[in-house]
Amino acid sequence: MTAVVHGNAAGLTGVRVTEVPSPRPGPGEVVVALRAAGLNHRDLFLVGARGPGDAPVVLGSDGAGVVVAAGPGAAVEPGTEVVVNPSLDWDEPGGVPEVPAILGVPTDGTFAEYVVVPAKNVAPKPAHLGWSEAAALPLAALTAYRALFTRGGLRAGDHVLLPGIGSGVATFALAMAKAAGATVSVTSRSPEKCRRARELGADRAVGSGEDWRTALAEPVDLVVDSVGSATFGQCLSVLRPGGRLVSLGATTGAEVSLSLREMFFRQISVLGTSMGSAREFSQMLALVAEHEIRPVVHRTYSLDDGPRALADLAAGDQFGKLVLTVD
Known part of the structure; x- marks a missing residue:
């Protein structure tokens, strides 16, 4: 599959678009065929902190798409349109982790055609949102x-x-x-x-x-x-x-x-504060649906334009979110 990967060089110079193996779901996991993936300043922080000796990794924390495969024990039906919760292993608001675990570095993230995540980390896409809008939600919202x-x-x-x-x-x-x-x-x-x-x-x-x-x-x-x-x-x-x-x-x-x-x-x-729990993610989606809140998407890019999108994010001129779209 095609993915935006960081490796072999420090900073933005280490970002490239390449082919990597498609993921397979393990127990309790699902594979999501991504339709869009949102950029965050976390992506810039991570590529700036990684060095030439770090193993290549697929970037990205935010995404929305369609479940196409489910591992044993995953209670999500293939064909379900979902938005990905990038906050890993944090269930309740009061159970604050020492350091929040977030999808994308050190695990492979969402700047790709497919991503594998725990089934509990996907939720139904708000019906009033398009793919780019839904992908803009997770981490920032x-x-x-x-x-x-x-x-x-x-x-x-x-x-x-x-x-x-x-x-x-x-x-x-x-x-x-x-x-x-x-x-x-x-x-x-x-x-x-x-x-x-x-x-x-x-x-x-x-x-x-x-x-x-x-x-x-x-x-x-x-x-x-x-x-x-x-x-x-x-x-x-x-x-x-x-x-x-x-x-x-x-x-x-x-x-x-x-x-x-x-x-x-x-x-x-x-x-x-930083990030949030699975319960807060559900509450956030309910608020977005109830009031039909629409994310502000400043610009969309193709997956192949991922390096340019990250460079534009670093320039800081946007109002709202930058989003990669996936065919």
Whole structure:
């Protein structure tokens, strides 16, 4: 089968499209013929961390397709249209693993014609979504769901701030928070991304260089931040007393400076999150189906264009998700 593989060289120069053996299902596993696969910044992190001595591996965590084979004990019928849950061996929200296990490196992932996964890691594709939209869901939508609801305790009427709008997680968080009845503000360096966010329902869009406290006009109940050090201070400053900040990424750096007095006098909660459990994946899909949430797909590429898609992801100009389509 055709696959996007990393090996033989470090970074993006080690990404190539090649032929690899098709997978076979073991006990409790299914083979999914993929129709589309979503890209994530995790893919870039992994290729950057791997070296020339690492064994070749099929990249990709997100995917959607049709089950074509089932191993012994797998209770999923061939022919079922599914979306793949890339969060492995994490069943309940409270059972947080030391390090989340995610499909794709060190196991073969979804940038291929076929992938083998545990049967419990596939779920019926939401009927209102096309293949590219369904493939854009898994990792980013699961992360956004847990950040907003499990960790952030989002309630109807809350004021939510999403710094750095444009990423897959942030665009999902915008749609989910609006569906839950929240007021949503976003920030971006890009006026075009601010404009797109307003079109998708954001109540306010603020430039990254502005004074957020003045521009937002009212205190924030919940911040969901993936930017990191560049925005951390401003995120804390706009929270109301008793507000919550959920951190799920550090694209501008992981080291921050903060005043502990400001935190404890104002009783701010700072919470970390990453990925999510199988139960949260089911809850996320139910929310997507109930409100007919549609992922924002910035661009699609053929599987043969996988290396170019990863390079475009690294450039960071997209608004929403990049997706590979599989014939």
